[in-house]
Amino acid sequence: MIAELGRFLIALALIASIAQMALGWVGAAQGGRSAYAQAGRTASLAALVTSAGAFALLIVAFIQSDFSIAYVAGHSHVDKPLFYKVAAAWGGHEGSMLLWCLILALFGFGLTRIGPAEPAFRARSVSLQALLQSLFFGFLVFASNPFDRLDPAPLQGRDLNPILQDPALAIHPPLLYLGYVGLSAAFAIAAAGLIQKVSGREIARALRPWATGAWASLTAGIALGSWWAYYELGWGGWWFWDPVENASFMPWLLGAALVHSAIATEKRGAFPGWTVFLALLAYVLSILGAFLVRSGVITSVHAFALDPERGVWILAMLGVSAVSGFGLFAARAGQLGEGDGFEPTSREAFIGANNLLLAAAAGVVLVGTLYPLFVELLGGAPVSVGAPYFDAAATPLLILTLLLVPLAPFLPWTNGGARPALKQMRAAFALVPVAAAGVALVWFGAPLLAVTGGALGVWAMAGAAMDAFNAMPLARTRALKFAAAGRAMAHAGVGFLALGAAADASRPADVNIALGRGESIEIAGRTLTLAEIRRADGANYLADRARIDVSGGRSISPERRYYWAADTHTREVGLGSSITGDLYVSIGEARPREDGSAAYEIRAAFHPLVWMLGLGAFLIVLGGFSALTAQILTRRQRGAQA
Amino acid sequence: MIKSRKRLWVVLASAGVLVSAGVLAGFALRDAMTFFHSPAMVAESPPLPGQRVRVGGLVVEGSVERPASGGAGFTVTDTIADIRISYAGSLPDLFREGQGIVAEGTFDESGLFVASRVLAKHDEAYMPPEVASSLASAEAQGALPGAAGRDAWTIGQARIGQGRS
Numbered sequence: 181m182i183a184e185l186g187r188f189l190i191a192l193a194l195i196a197s198i199a200q201m202a203l204g205w206v207g208a209a210q211g212g213r214s215a216y217a218q219a220g221r222t223a224s225l226a227a228l229v230t231s232a233g234a235f236a237l238l239i240v241a242f243i244q245s246d247f248s249i250a251y252v253a254g255h256s257h258v259d260k261p262l263f264y265k266v267a268a269a270w271g272g273h274e275g276s277m278l279l280w281c282l283i284l285a286l287f288g289f290g291l292t293r294i295g296p297a298e299p300a301f302r303a304r305s306v307s308l309q310a311l312l313q314s315l316f317f318g319f320l321v322f323a324s325n326p327f328d329r330l331d332p333a334p335l336q337g338r339d340l341n342p343i344l345q346d347p348a349l350a351i352h353p354p355l356l357y358l359g360y361v362g363l364s365a366a367f368a369i370a371a372a373g374l375i376q377k378v379s380g381r382e383i384a385r386a387l388r389p390w391a392t393g394a395w396a397s398l399t400a401g402i403a404l405g406s407w408w409a410y411y412e413l414g415w416g417g418w419w420f421w422d423p424v425e426n427a428s429f430m431p432w433l434l435g436a437a438l439v440h441s442a443i444a445t446e447k448r449g450a451f452p453g454w455t456v457f458l459a460l461l462a463y464v465l466s467i468l469g470a471f472l473v474r475s476g477v478i479t480s481v482h483a484f485a486l487d488p489e490r491g492v493w494i495l496a497m498l499g500v501s502a503v504s505g506f507g508l509f510a511a512r513a514g515q516l517g518e519g520d521g522f523e524p525t526s527r528e529a530f531i532g533a534n535n536l537l538l539a540a541a542a543g544v545v546l547v548g549t550l551y552p553l554f555v556e557l558l559g560g561a562p563v564s565v566g567a568p569y570f571d572a573a574a575t576p577l578l579i580l581t582l583l584l585v586p587l588a589p590f591l592p593w594t595n596g597g598a599r600p601a602l603k604q605m606r607a608a609f610a611l612v613p614v615a616a617a618g619v620a621l622v623w624f625g626a627p628l629l630a631v632t633g634g635a636l637g638v639w640a641m642a643g644a645a646m647d648a649f650n651a652m653p654l655a656r657t658r659a660l661k662f663a664a665a666g667r668a669m670a671h672a673g674v675g676f677l678a679l680g681a682a683a684d685a686s687r688p689a690d691v692n693i694a695l696g697r698g699e700s701i702e703i704a705g706r707t708l709t710l711a712e713i714r715r716a717d718g719a720n721y722l723a724d725r726a727r728i729d730v731s732g733g734r735s736i737s738p739e740r741r742y743y744w745a746a747d748t749h750t751r752e753v754g755l756g757s758s759i760t761g762d763l764y765v766s767i768g769e770a771r772p773r774e775d776g777s778a779a780y781e782i783r784a785a786f787h788p789l790v791w792m793l794g795l796g797a798f799l800i801v802l803g804g805f806s807a808l809t810a811q812i813l814t815r816r817q818r819g820a821q822a
Numbered sequence: 823m824i825k826s827r828k829r830l831w832v833v834l835a836s837a838g839v840l841v842s843a844g845v846l847a848g849f850a851l852r853d854a855m856t857f858f859h860s861p862a863m864v865a866e867s868p869p870l871p872g873q874r875v876r877v878g879g880l881v882v883e884g885s886v887e888r889p890a891s892g893g894a895g896f897t898v899t900d901t902i903a904d905i906r907i908s909y910a911g912s913l914p915d916l917f918r919e920g921q922g923i924v925a926e927g928t929f930d931e932s933g934l935f936v937a938s939r940v941l942a943k944h945d946e947a948y949m950p951p952e953v954a955s956s957l958a959s960a961e962a963q964g965a966l967p968g969a970a971g972r973d974a975w976t977i978g979q980a981r982i983g984q985g986r987s
Contacts, residue, residue: 343915477951524831536836540843547847551855562858562952564876566926569854573847692911694892749915768912773890781892781912 182241183249186327189234190278193285194317196227197310200288204307208376212299220306221292227313228289231282238278238326239269248333251275251326257339257745259720267350268340273474273490274326276353280470281320283361284313287390291365294812296386297819298378305365305372305386311504312364312463315497323493339745342721346412352404356428359398360466363431365390366438367463370456371505374512380452380519384445387459389811391442395435396804402428403797411753416690416764416785418793419681421570426549427469433542434462437535439807448593449520450528453513454535460505465542467498477553526596530588534581541577545570575629582636582678585671586643589651604650608642615639633682640675644668659817662810670803676796683761683789694771694779704786706763707731713780720745723752726767726780730756738767761788856926860956864929865903871929877905878924878953886919898923900956909937917942922953 200223207217238251242265247253255268255275270279288309295302320326343349366387373383405428410418419425438458444450471477475491522528548565555563586608590601602609615638616631648668655661688704695701700709709729716725716739723741730736738754749769756763768781858876859869869875879898886896893910907925917923917940927937941950 518829532832533835533839536839540839544843544847548851551851562876562955564856564858564926565851566854566856569847569850572850572854573843576846577843692892694890751915766912769888771888771890771892779890779892783912 182237182244182246183327183329186234186237186241187325189230189237190281190317190320190325190327193227193230193234193281194314194321196223196230197285197288197313197317199223200227201307201310201314204303204310208300208304208307208372212301212303217299217303220303220310224285224288224292224306224310227310227317228282228285231278231285231317234327235269235278235282238275239266241327242266242269245337247335247337248329248331249326250328250330253330253334253337255340256337257720258336259745260339260345261719263347264340264345264350267345270353271340271344271350274320274324274328276357277316277320277324278326279354280357280361281313281316283357284309284316284364287361287365288313291368294389294815296369296372296378296382297815298376298382301372301376301378301382301386304376305368308371308375309365309368312368312501315500319490319493319497323489336745339720339743342741342743342746342748342750343412345743346408348404348408349412352401352408354401355397355404356401359394359396359401359435360428360431360463360469362390362394362397363435363459363463363466366394366459367501367505370459371508374456374508374515377512377515380445380456380516381449383459383516384442384452384455385815388439388442388446389808389815391435391438391459391462392804392808392811395432395439396801396808398428398432398435399797399804400801402432403794403801406797407794410790411755412750416766416783416787418684418790421548421567423549424473426545426570427472430542430545430549431462431466431469433538433545434458434465437538437542438462439804440531441535444528444531445519448522448528450522451532451535452516452519454532456513456516457509458535458539460509464498464502464505465546467494467501470494471498472549520594522594523596525591525598527588527591527593529596530584530591534584534588537577537581537584541574541581544573544577548573571629579632579636582633582640582674585640585674586647589643589647589667589671605643605646608639608646611642612636612639627686630682630686633678633685637675637677637679637682640678641672642675644672644675647671657813657817659810659813662806662813666803666806666808666810668803669799669806673796673799673801673803676792676799678796680789680792680794680796683792684787687761687788688786690783690785692781692783695782696773696777696779701782701784703763703784704761704788706786708736708763708765708784710780710782711735721750724767724770726754726765728754728765728782730763736763736765738765740767740769757791759791761786762790858924858952860952860959861898861900861903861905862956862960864905868933869929871931874926874928876924876926876952877907877935878922878950879905879956880922880953881917881919883919898925900953900960902960905935906933907935907937907940909940911938911940913940914942922950922957924950924952 200220203216203223204220207214207220210216241249241252242256245256245258251272251274255272256265270276288306291306291309295305369387369390370383406418441451441455441458445452445455471491471494475494477491548569551565552563587601590604612635616635651664655664691701691703693701695710697710700707711727711729713724713726716723721741721743723739725737725739728736734756736754736756739752741750741752751766754765764785764787766783770778770780773779856874856876858878861879864877879900882897882899886894888894894913895908897904897906921942924941925935925937926939927935929935
């Protein structure tokens with residue numbers, strides 16, 4: 181019954197989205213205040229309610245362990261804790277696609293409420309958002325229905341992949357999708373603005389809150405995923421330049437460019453065409469990411485299993501979105517004009533330069549990610565592009581970006597003038613050589629890139645602190661305070677990220693060894709002793725938990741688990757965190773020795789200052805939401821004045 | 823400044839950044855590319871010792887050795903030829919016999935593949951595309967009708983339907 185109702189609701193959501201598209205389109209043509217526009221808004225509510233209903237039903241099916249539904253049988257098990265039964269609703273392809281659709285519908289409804297101020301512009305963006313909704317709901321209905329039945333129904337489910345049974349990964353997809361899909365609203369607004377022949381400034385004003393909110397959520401989603409990879413996969417790293425990671429990193433880079441270029445466009449009318457183009461491109465790259473992750477065309481440890489039919493569908497959606505968006509841009513960009521001019525030392529110039537660097541970095545990542553596909557399409561030998569490419573090609577661009585970050589807030593708009601800014605920043609300049617020397621001294625023999633990254637991290641942090649001291653007292657309204665604080669926090673966060681990444685890049689070599697009870701290893705000046713191993717079973721797994729004593733009196737407890745339902749082993753990394761960094765230990769399987777005792781595979785590493793990565797990401801997210809608050813406050817004020 | 827000169831300045835700066843990013847990417851790509859070699863390709867023309875490559879195939883049943891001192895050794899096959907792989911790290915938890923894996927590393931003088939990275943997917947129904955296509959070509963050459971790989975692959979999928987007791 182649940183399955184039938186769920187299918188029905190998804191079909192209704194598709195119909196409501198199509199109605200929303202058509203009614204909104206006609207409504208916009210009539211000026212946005214007609215009964216059609218009103219009906220379009222109602223249809224968007226209907227799409228939201230039906231898709232939320234379908235999603236709730238899917239969760240109920242998981243709670244009830246209804247294995248007659250193929251998706252539930254493939255991702256759940258009666259013994260699984262309730263929390264992970266619920267989280268499994270978005271843990272696989274079909275369910276996560278339903279979540280994607282739900283967020284699209286939510287943002288479609290959001291646009292009817294806090295979309296562009298001008299009625300026809302708003303109705304048009306609601307209609308275009310509905311186009312994106314219809315594509316994805318169509319995909320659900322015709323190719324990826326999460327409510328497909330299984331006959332005969334199995335007695336037991338196949339369980340959610342155990343490494344996904346983790347709190348960080350349970351909330352990672354919703355945040356990530358808020359980011360990806362949030363960019364859809366920026367796409368819809370940009371395209372609607374082009375159709376309605378709205379000025380670049382108005383388009384930027386309308387899409388900024390959506391872009392900022394989406395980008396902050398995307399940051400949080402990527403950070404959680406990266407944190408999960410660090411402690412759950414046990415590979416001893418936080419970023420691997422895997423195609424699936426790159427798929428999220430490209431929209432992130434473009435989103436970062438967009439939230440900045442939209443400021444210059446809204447406030448000073450600079451580069452309107454570029455801002456609109458970025459808004460279109462960012463969402464197209466989000467769909468490209470979905471294609472890479474879900475079609476199985478690329479070798480990735482994170483990819484969903486191969487399914488050519490899905491791949492073709494997503495490729496079609498990618499084609500429709502890209503062709504309609506860029507076609508529209510090609511036809512109408514001329515009407516946006518060139519934008520207002522600015523001097524080379526103005527804030528617009530620096531924002532533009534950073535945009536160029538961020539977009540170039542996204543391009544470099546795109547080339548590396550897609551290159552293997554192109555080679556294959558051209559009939560060449562299978563090839564892969566690994567981390568060395570991305571380190572060599574993307575890092576210099578990001579370092580240059582970082583160099584400019586702290587300067588821009590001190591530069592005046594339009595007419596520019598670097599002299600006062602340089603004077604204000606004297607103290608920060610003095611810090612850089614000190615920091616570089618400090619980094620070189622602390623990590624003697626650290627790689628050059630790490631020293632550069634570390635020094636620039638300090639540079640960004642110092643700049644952000646000075647910016648906060650400078651701008652906060654001048655901010656008179658609440659909105660300006662939020663804006664200044666957001667900027668300073670996000671820029672400081674970037675500094676922390678750089679410093680943390682630089683520190684981790686210069687960490688001592690990891691140790692891989694088999695240890696017996698009572699035996700020790702040395703890492704980063706600490707002695708680790710395998711003290712004992714005992715059983716620590718959970719609700720749906722068996723586990724061996726090790727106690728590893730660290731010189732200085734602490735102990736770390738990594739685990740190795742066996743999930744019987746999925747017949748899979750996983751590791752729970754043991755972390756010993758301190759201000760200097762993380763001791764990181766994972767334990768593998770037992771191996772018999774000749775004398776009859778057992779030795780355990782141990783992987784041990786020391787990650788210096790890795791907490792800075794977390795803090796950096798947190799500050800960026802906080803800064804993003806602070807900026808979003810400022811934008812909403814200003815728009816409300818403007819609405820009250822109008 | 824005159825408007826046209828200003829525009830020239832922007833265009834030149836942008837072109838400079840894009841060209842240098844392109845050059846950087848080109849050089850990096852040339853250095854960082856690793857080619858995939860199936861066991862059959864290795865048997866025919868082995869890559870030079872020390873050259874970074876990817877190899878892959880199905881892990882041969884019973885070939886996995888886990889010495890008490892740590893590390894592991896195993897054999898992968900595409901049903902035409904085999905490659906022996908040694909790995910000093912800890913094998914991924916989802917590594918198992920009969921599954922398709924990809925390893926990255928170099929061949930040593932004796933023809934042993936020394937892997938620096940072993941990729942096994944979280945999903946047992948997943949087959950790395952390179953391995954899938956090398957198995958398909960092995961089958962096309964008539965190595966074995968219904969090669970082991972295809973069976974493992976379909977079993978993985980069928981399990982979704984059957985559940986487990």
